[in-house]
Amino acid sequence: MKSIPPIRLAARGAVLTLVSALVVLSHAGAMAQCAPPDTSDAIASSQSVFVGRVLDTDESGRVARVEVLSIWKGRDLADRVEVRGANSADSALEATDRRFDVGASYLFIPENGREPFLATSCSATQRYSNPPNLIPVTYQDAAGATAGRAPLDVSAVSPADEEAETASSILPLLGMIGLIAIASVAISWSRSQRPERLPETIAQPEPKPKKPRRLKRRNFFKDTAGAERATKRTIRRHSRGLRKYRRKQNRQVAVARKANGSTDTS
Secondary structure, three states, X not given: OOOOOHHHHHHHHHHHHHHHHHHHHHHHHHXXXXXXXXXXXXXXXXXXXXXXXXXXXXXXXXXXXXXXXXXXXXXXOEOEEEEEOOOOOOOOOOOOOOOOOOOOEEEEOOOOOOOOEEOOOOOOOEEOOOOOOEOOHHHHHHHOOOEOEOOEOHHHOOHHHHHHHHHHHXXXXXXXXXXXXXXXXXXXXXXXXXXXXXXXXXXXXXXXXXXXXXOOHHHHHHHHOOOOHHHHHHHHHHOOOHXXXXXXXXXXXXXXXXXXXXXXXX
């Protein structure tokens, strides 16, 4: 077997040492980048704060099933919640991951406000040994309460209570729908009571009265030949050629009397 020169062995050892140092420094840098914040500030800014005991774990201790002992801040929680100590439990172990111990109690100050809760090493989550319902004086102002409250007992909720809660949540919606229906009916009824508008008609101007037809000059003798006195009197009021007609009639009468030897022209 061919031996390796001491110089190469020394070089390989130096490289391995450098790599190990870089790995350690990278992990230390990651830990330094996410140093846990002050507990009071974290409680003040967090949406949910509670004390719980780890019942069992999974994913190498990074996923814990927690029994909620006391709620310090936030909305009501069930008596069993899931807390994750890593952003992704399926990924490889990272420096910011947190591992939970079965049976230990923790003051959970998660980074989010909904289950599953995220409580990595970058959060202010910590072990807790005091009574869970007792909030220390230094945290009371941040939590906004002096004592913790118990979680919801999910097993005690009966199907009838769930149906009642569902019905109570639907009642406001049904009431709003009913109000909208009543308003629409009232509007349609009020519109039906309005008098119908007659179509506006444009006033037509009254026709001008026609003037009475006057006898034309060329038809005057034809129209008045053999007319009676009353008829002639009527013609006199409506004809301009009446004087000419009268003169002609007088001449005819005078000629007839002269032919008969009479001198009376009256």
